[in-house]
Amino acid sequence: MKNLFIKQKVFSLGGKFTVKDQQEKDVYFVEGSFMKIPKTFSLMNTARDEIALITKKMFSFLPKFFVEVNGQEVLTIKKEFSFFKPRYSIDAAGIEVHGNWWDMDFKVLQHGEVVGQVTKEWFTWGDSYKVQIMNEEMETIIIAIVVAIDCVKADEAAASSAAT
Template identity: 75%
Template structure:
């Protein structure tokens, strides 16, 4: 089992942050595209090779995010049409998310087996998450999924804050 920590920088316009291990060493680098269409987040390993890419689909009626790991589409997160509360679904072959992923407290399962657990750290400056990876072969997918969910949440909060009622 490996514990990783994601702490985003508050007020970071570029969307750059790192994923650290328990010894505070950088394991992954995340770089968001700033002022670029489509909006993307690249996840790089310690050697700075891209291992995952998160892309927000443009020109879509409802927001949709695609997650690629090692060049393969593995996860799609899409907003469902709803009048009252934002509702999203996660589509991934053999991968399931159980728990409250909107509050960043959930488990990631592959074919019914828990491969990762995520919990949000409270009382910290900015968003901070602890990610426990139980199956190291799934590490990149779990990290990409956590970052993609965080992107969805950030997108939702920015779109709801830009709505004004005159």
């Protein structure tokens, strides 16, 4: 089992994250596009090579995000129509998310087997998440899922604050 920690930089335009290991060494970098349509988040390794891309679909009635890993689309996160509490679903071959992903407390399963677990770290400056990786082959996908869900949450928060 491997533990990674995702820390969002508080004062960044477009959204930036650093993913660190238990020794606090940088493992991945995430950079969001600023003033770009469609909005994207790029997940890069330490050599700054892009290994995953999260893209918000434009001109969609309900928000939809696509996640690509190594150029292949692996999952889609989409908002479902509901009157009260926001509901989202994740479409992917054999990948499911169980738990309260709106509060960033969930497990990632592949074909029914837990491959990762995400918990939000409280009392930190900016959003921070602890990610436990049980299957290292799924590491990039799990990190991309966390960033995509955080992007969905930020998009939802911006929409609700604009409405008030």
